[in-house]
Amino acid sequence: MDRSERALSSLLGEEEPLRETWRVDTVTRGFEFSPPGLGGSETVGLTDQRLVWLDDELETVDLADVTSVGINSVGQSPTSMLLVVGPIAVVFGVITSLLLWLFTSLPSIVTLAPVGLGVLALVAAFVGSRFQDPADVERQYYLDVKTVETTIQVYATESTVRAMNERVSAALE
Incomplete structure (x- = not known):
């Protein structure tokens, strides 16, 4: 378990363990027309009740509020x-x-x-x-999580986005 996974686990406590974690490029809340620039990576975790990540403070999306999950990509040329x-x-x-x-x-x-x-x-x-x-167009993949209030875009590699989509979709069922 790396530092960011330990930090997420410590903020969640014993009553809500992380079921899965992924290393992603970035997470944006709200709709963006262009992919994010180069930067560090973040860790996104999935519990039984919510999707969590650290962005200066603990950010969460309750799975009960999620209306749809899908995979999208944007090309840059x-x-x-x-x-x-x-x-x-x-x-x-x-x-x-x-x-x-x-x-x-x-x-x-x-x-x-x-x-x-x-x-x-x-x-x-x-x-x-x-x-x-x-x-020839370089594609950036993201998990598009729509909730009642906002949209969350999780940018990562194609394989990571596919794995996240499967796990989050399964958690929603």
Whole structure:
């Protein structure tokens, strides 16, 4: 038993022993649109009544409050960043071109260059996303635990997430 498992056990006490523990990348409460960045790992434990982990203090989810459990994944690729940057570049290009047109006497090609660069970034993002092989996208897996009040996402390896899903689903039955 490592330090984090001992810490969880000591906070739970003798009356509620840990049935299973897993080493995970991170746990987030509430819905996140993007996976968490690099960081340390955490330990998540399962008792007969709840799912527990340490995040500055003991965090818990009562199994009685869980409405559904499932496995999801999110993919990260350089193209997805371009899809965010492209529209922003177009907006900044339009604003910059408008300001250049209003306050300078530059040639038209120079005045419209910022818009052209923004559109070029947007087109590159769309073309890149079309030709990208889905197998090349790095996927991050997470256990999606929906409760009455919130959603908990537990990021870990695919095998750990599958094992957690089986054990938590069995505990809910």
